[in-house]
Every structure is written in C-alpha cells, then in structure tokens.
Amino acid sequence: MRKFLIALGITFLLVGCGDSGIYGTYKNEQTGQIMILEKNKAQIGTKKLIVKNWGEKGDEYTGFAKYEVEGTGELLNTFLYIQKQKNGNVIYEGVEFVKQ
Numbered sequence: 865m866r867k868f869l870i871a872l873g874i875t876f877l878l879v880g881c882g883d884s885g886i887y888g889t890y891k892n893e894q895t896g897q898i899m900i901l902e903k904n905k906a907q908i909g910t911k912k913l914i915v916k917n918w919g920e921k922g923d924e925y926t927g928f929a930k931y932e933v934e935g936t937g938e939l940l941n942t943f944l945y946i947q948k949q950k951n952g953n954v955i956y957e958g959v960e961f962v963k964q
Contacts, residue, residue, distance in 0.1 A: 885918075886925050886948055890961035899954075899961050906944060908956070913942070923948045 890899040900907045906915050906929060913929040920926075927944035947955040952963045 885920070886946055886954055889964040890954055891964050892959055892961050894959075897961075899956065901946070901954075913944070915944070923950075 886901050887903065888901060890901070891897070892899075897909045898907070899909075902915075903918070904915055906913045906927065911931060913927075913931045915927045915929045918925055918927045925944075925946045925948065927946070929942055929944055930939045931942060932939055944956070949955065949960075954961050954963075
C-alpha cells in the first residue's frame with residue numbers, strides 16, 4: 865500500500881509539470897513585437913489587456929479581455945484567439961510568435 869501511495873504522489877507531481885498552457889513570453893521574429901500572456905493579463909506590443917478568463921479547446925485558446933482606449937479612458941471588450949503549435953510557439957492574428 866505504501867509503494868502505491870508513493871507512486872500515486874509522484875504521478876500527481878509529474879502531471880503538474882511541463883505544459884503551462886499558453887502563459888509566457890513570446891516574440892515575433894520578423895517585427896520584434898513582444899507578447900506576454902498571463903492568467904489575468906496580456907500585453908501585445910504596447911496594448912495592455914485585462915483578461916477575465918481563458919477558454920481552451922484542444923490547441924485553441926480564447927481569452928475574454930478588456931482594454932483601455934488611449935486618451936479616452938474607455939474600456940472596451942475584446943477576444944484573443946490564440947492557437948498553440950506543437951513546438952510551443954503560438955499564432956495570433958495569423959502571425960507566429962516564438963516562445964522565449
């Protein structure tokens with residue numbers, strides 16, 4: 865029984881390792897634009913977004929976010945559609961961003 869519990873504990877530890885979803889820092893190699901994705905916020909270039917939640921369906925992620933219109937202070941709703949590739953890079957608006 866003891867060996868079973870130890871194996872079960874190690875399994876739970878290993879399941880939590882590795883894939884962090886899409887969170888992290890990415891860079892577009894052609895333009896040099898930086899994209900930072902976190903659980904509650906995202907920054908794409910100079911645009912800062914407050915992410916309310918992320919939805920995941922396979923390798924596609926959808927974030928419901930708000931951003932402030934420059935100069936007005938008005939908050940607008942938007943969606944972030946991001947596709948994760950097998951190599952860990954992501955596609956946003958048809959442009960590939962490389963994981964840093």
